[in-house]
Amino acid sequence: MFFDLERIRWRLGVALLLGCFGLPDAAFAFSPKTRVEIIERAARLMPPALGRQLAKHRKSLLAGALEPLMHTEMSALGANEKLECVDASVQALVEAMEEQQPMKNVARIFGRIAFESANLSFGLNTRQDDPREERIYLEFTRYVEAKLPKIKTTFGGFADPALHAQDPEKFCEEIASRARRDYDGILRSYFPEGRKSGVADFDDRSVAFATASLEVSLAVTATARAWLFAWHRAHGDLHGTPLLDPSAIRTPFASIEPATRSKQLETRP
Numbered sequence: 001m002f003f004d005l006e007r008i009r010w011r012l013g014v015a016l017l018l019g020c021f022g023l024p025d026a027a028f029a030f031s032p033k034t035r036v037e038i039i040e041r042a043a044r045l046m047p048p049a050l051g052r053q054l055a056k057h058r059k060s061l062l063a064g065a066l067e068p069l070m071h072t073e074m075s076a077l078g079a080n081e082k083l084e085c086v087d088a089s090v091q092a093l094v095e096a097m098e099e100q101q102p103m104k105n106v107a108r109i110f111g112r113i114a115f116e117s118a119n120l121s122f123g124l125n126t127r128q129d130d131p132r133e134e135r136i137y138l139e140f141t142r143y144v145e146a147k148l149p150k151i152k153t154t155f156g157g158f159a160d161p162a163l164h165a166q167d168p169e170k171f172c173e174e175i176a177s178r179a180r181r182d183y184d185g186i187l188r189s190y191f192p193e194g195r196k197s198g199v200a201d202f203d204d205r206s207v208a209f210a211t212a213s214l215e216v217s218l219a220v221t222a223t224a225r226a227w228l229f230a231w232h233r234a235h236g237d238l239h240g241t242p243l244l245d246p247s248a249i250r251t252p253f254a255s256i257e258p259a260t261r262s263k264q265l266e267t268r269p
Contacts, residue, residue: 041153045127046224093106155221155243158248
């Protein structure tokens with residue numbers, strides 16, 4: 001967990017890095033600022049042993065999550081395209097731990113996993129059904145960022161059948177499938193049938209705001225679960241993991257809690 005002093009240092013480092021990774025005209029799902037917020041919220045869910053390392057090597061962590069944006073133009077999937085899964089990055093992290101590489105290298109791979117998890121969680125990445133999408137892709141990216149201070153994250157726990165079955169590809173498919181459900185709602189917010197969109201279509205009671213909240217929460221959940229999966233595979237210490245029953249340390253992704261149970265994370269320290 002990030003303590004108060006660590007939060008201050010974290011945010012100072014974030015401010016410096018965001019100066020290097022601005023939001024260009026190309027669209028790439030969540031903005032750098034949103035991705036940093038997703039990472040910070042996911043980090044609060046990590047076991048103390050991992051949380052300390054992520055805080056200590058925050059520059060490498062954020063670089064791993066943000067540098068790909070300089071070389072990647074995200075857009076909706078074409079008919080035969082597939083979003084990159086986290087499986088290769090998880091394997092790279094396990095190998096880095098086994099080789100006892102410096103933790104800054106490991107933190108960078110955690111950043112890459114966060115990058116891939118966030119991409120899977122952005123609804124407009126998952127389908128290409130409407131030619132109007134290109135006109136709103138970047139606008140929705142900016143809308144999500146603008147609403148971050150009001151978005152409260154919900155987290156349904158670590159139980160995940162795909163990860164419990166050691167199947168990260170299935171995990172990625174299920175995250176993308178959940179994000180895909182938001183696609184039509186986003187389009188309707190910008191192009192309501194029979195009229196032009198208005199301010200009410202984007203206020204805090206709107207479908208657009210609900211969708212932004214769902215996708216940020218999904219990205220936090222996907223990142224936290226993928227991180228813990230990688231850490232567990234690398235034999236990292238899971239003791240003290242928030243929202244994980246101590247009896248579940250050996251099988252952290254088994255469904256031992258009701259599926260409807262969820263937790264709300266604090267938006268701010």
